[in-house]
Amino acid sequence: MNLKLKIWRQKSQNAKGAFETYQVNANEHMSFLEMLDVLNEQLIEEKKEPVAFDHDCREGICGACSMVINGRPHGPNKATTTCQLHMRFFKEGDEIVIEPFRARAFPVIKDLVVDRSAFDRIIQAGGYISVNTGQAQDGNAIPVNRDCASKSFDAAACIGCGACVAACPNGSAMLFTAAKVSHLGLLPQGKLEHTSRVRNMVKQMDEEGFGFCSNVGACEAECPKEISLENIARMNRAMIGAVLTSE
Numbered sequence: 001m002n003l004k005l006k007i008w009r010q011k012s013q014n015a016k017g018a019f020e021t022y023q024v025n026a027n028e029h030m031s032f033l034e035m036l037d038v039l040n041e042q043l044i045e046e047k048k049e050p051v052a053f054d055h056d057c058r059e060g061i062c063g064a065c066s067m068v069i070n071g072r073p074h075g076p077n078k079a080t081t082t083c084q085l086h087m088r089f090f091k092e093g094d095e096i097v098i099e100p101f102r103a104r105a106f107p108v109i110k111d112l113v114v115d116r117s118a119f120d121r122i123i124q125a126g127g128y129i130s131v132n133t134g135q136a137q138d139g140n141a142i143p144v145n146r147d148c149a150s151k152s153f154d155a156a157a158c159i160g161c162g163a164c165v166a167a168c169p170n171g172s173a174m175l176f177t178a179a180k181v182s183h184l185g186l187l188p189q190g191k192l193e194h195t196s197r198v199r200n201m202v203k204q205m206d207e208e209g210f211g212f213c214s215n216v217g218a219c220e221a222e223c224p225k226e227i228s229l230e231n232i233a234r235m236n237r238a239m240i241g242a243v244l245t246s247e
Helices: 032-045 117-126 136-141 146-156 163-167 174-185 194-207 218-222 230-246
Strands: 002-009 018-025 095-099 108-110
Touching (some): 117 174, 174 230
Parallel strands (some): 002 095
16 A cells, blocks of 8 residues: 655754655555554665664564654554554555654654653652562462452553653653552552652652643553553552651
8 A cells, every 4th residue: 555654853852853755655464663664665775864763572562662643642543552553554545644752751862762761760769669578489478459469460561652641731641650659559569668659759750841630531542551540540649648648
């Protein structure tokens, strides 16, 4: 199928960017990233600079393939990462607009690649368990409520792609941070540091320049792993408790 691509090109963070138009011939069985590979091969043959885009596993679990496709993070399909999006969902002659995630905390590095190291710093602020939890067999000996385990597992499915930030009109990272807080705080091993974890991660999130949550719900709608807004409510309750107990 012949497609018209309007792709955001930007040489560096401080350079002025603009959309450039390309024509590409793609097979309907290709993934979206494979289609971009075909375009880049074409550009290289024409002695032009290929389009920079981020990718790693191409199996929907690394969260690297972040880009906005026709105005939606990861494209039009629900619960799908960019690498899982296939060209059969587009039609002959379609125009596809591709741009990087837009958020103050995600500066553009080049073309479709953004710097998401702000997420790493939020994790470093408290997204871990530092207490001694014993060996593997000790973990099996600790009773865990089934409901808590299920909710923790669902929250842990977050791949840190940043689609929630890109979808939010405020550029909020509440869903990401809440997912990390929930998946640790719901388990017995994570309860001891739960209060300090919430306080430190939320503080770091604010320092990174992410916006506030206004309950629009776009984050949940665009999340490729369908992380629930329930996690944000849970984190807000924990944050209120952390503030009250610290005074």
